[in-house]
Amino acid sequence: MIVVQKFGGTSLKGSERLREVAKWVVKNKNEGNKMVVIVSAPGGMTDSLINEAKEMNTNPKGRELDMLLSVGEQISAALLAMGIEELGEKAVSFNASQLQLKTNGEHNNAKILNISPEKILENLNNDYIVIVTGFQGVDDEGNITTLGRGGSDTSAVAIGAAVNANKIEIYTDVDGVYTSDPRIIKNAKKIKNISFDEMIEMADKGSKVLHCRSVELASKYEIPIHLRSAFSWREGTWIKKEKTMENSVVRGISNINNLANLKINFKNMDELVDRLEENNINVKLFQQLENSKFSILTEKEDALRFYKVLKKDGYSLEINDDLGMISVIGLGIASNNIPRKLTKILNSNEINIDSISSNQTSVSYVISQNNLNNANAIFHRELFE
Ligand SMILES: Nc1ncnc2c1ncn2[C@@H]1O[C@H](COP(=O)(O)OP(=O)(O)O)[C@@H](O)[C@H]1O
Numbered sequence: 001m002i003v004v005q006k007f008g009g010t011s012l013k014g015s016e017r018l019r020e021v022a023k024w025v026v027k028n029k030n031e032g033n034k035m036v037v038i039v040s041a042p043g044g045m046t047d048s049l050i051n052e053a054k055e056m057n058t059n060p061k062g063r064e065l066d067m068l069l070s071v072g073e074q075i076s077a078a079l080l081a082m083g084i085e086e087l088g089e090k091a092v093s094f095n096a097s098q099l100q101l102k103t104n105g106e107h108n109n110a111k112i113l114n115i116s117p118e119k120i121l122e123n124l125n126n127d128y129i130v131i132v133t134g135f136q137g138v139d140d141e142g143n144i145t146t147l148g149r150g151g152s153d154t155s156a157v158a159i160g161a162a163v164n165a166n167k168i169e170i171y172t173d174v175d176g177v178y179t180s181d182p183r184i185i186k187n188a189k190k191i192k193n194i195s196f197d198e199m200i201e202m203a204d205k206g207s208k209v210l211h212c213r214s215v216e217l218a219s220k221y222e223i224p225i226h227l228r229s230a231f232s233w234r235e236g237t238w239i240k241k242e243k244t245m246e247n248s249v250v251r252g253i254s255n256i257n258n259l260a261n262l263k264i265n266f267k268n269m270d271e272l273v274d275r276l277e278e279n280n281i282n283v284k285l286f287q288q289l290e291n292s293k294f295s296i297l298t299e300k301e302d303a304l305r306f307y308k309v310l311k312k313d314g315y316s317l318e319i320n321d322d323l324g325m326i327s328v329i330g331l332g333i334a335s336n337n338i339p340r341k342l343t344k345i346l347n348s349n350e351i352n353i354d355s356i357s358s359n360q361t362s363v364s365y366v367i368s369q370n371n372l373n374n375a376n377a378i379f380h381r382e383l384f385e
């Protein structure tokens with residue numbers, strides 16, 4: 001059986017943790033499995049590399065940033081290989097360049113195009129534990145790219161699909177997906193099974209426990225993911241195809257912090273869309289308010305950047321940069337009375353709603369950033385406790 005195991009930053013921070021991971025991987029190998037291990041950078045390293053970059057240049061080029069950010073994963077990969085060899089097993093580490101893990105050239109947010117599994121399979125057949133750097137790729141010209149923050153989950157699923165893995169396990173610092181972020185909601189409950197669609201929606205709406213694209217890929221290839229803890233090693237949460245799930249309408253709550261809304265007077269909508277694209281603004285919600293008035297919800301950093309650009313060009317616009325979004329997720333949620341109930345709950349708690357949006361799997365409220373944790377606690381109490 002081929003088993004892919006991915007370890008996140010906190011699971012790899014410091015030699016003691018690395019040794020625990022090495023022992024676990026060797027134990028799984030000794031149970032008769034062929035092991036492919038995907039690693040993130042040691043916890044906190046990617047953040048501190050970004051800070052160092054910003055000290056040198058307030059707006060570093062994507063290519064150079066990727067050269068720098070890809071370093072952390074390489075450190076984890078080499079150290080883990082050494083730790084495994086110390087336990088008497090054969091291990092070899094590879095970076096994306098050595099494996100020709102091809103992506104497009106979109107620096108800092110690259111998409112995986114192709115992975116040739118031969119080198120990994122050859123080493124597995126020669127009894128090696130294969131360790132691969134997550135988060136990184138190479139473009140057509142050999143430049144190092146990275147997949148966006150949290151992207152090593154996506155590396156794991158893509159590599160799992162390429163080697164036709166029997167199991168993909170993602171190890172982190174919580175023992176599963178919870179009904180809300182357990183760091184914020186102390187009474188959050190562990191979810192045993194969640195469908196791909198629900199998990200995609202939770203990740204897209206701010207639950208950083210899994211990279212959204214990793215779940216999209218797992219859904220495409222129909223490979224279940226087992227998300228579990230590298231601390232307790234207990235059974236975690238299964239993310240899998242909906243058919244095999246028991247029915248329940250409400251699955252979880254997600255939050256996005258630090259959003260901003262721009263209200264813009266702009267004559268031509270196509271031109272506005274072009275300007276958003278040119279400036280790389282990732283729009284979360286786009287509404288036409290009146291004939292030539294638009295409302296755009298985006299991350300605060302993007303909004304402030306776009307505000308400055310448009311202001312300089314003489315446009316009239318307003319900004320509210322104190323917003324967040326709370327979403328409740330569940331299959332078919334929009335077609336029952338839950339959205340109405342949630343709106344009432346916010347109203348009766350005097351939480352102002354800036355806007356509401358919904359789709360088949362989620363309903364989202366844009367509210368003031370200050371109210372976000374409170375709304376999360378109130379929704380959680382009403383829906384899950
Ligand atoms: N619904 C949720 N269930 C579990 N964890 C969540 C959820 N939403 C957010 N999280 C957070 O995700 C964290 C794990 O993700 P992350 O820090 O990226 O780990 P890693 O470095 O292992 O990839 C948890 O510590 C938890 O606070």
Ligand SMILES: N[C@@H](CC(=O)OP(=O)(O)O)C(=O)O
Nearest residue numbers: 008009040046149150151152
């Ligand atoms: N090191 C990268 C990639 C990653 O996926 O990390 P983690 O698995 O620790 O979330 C980041 O911090 O974004």
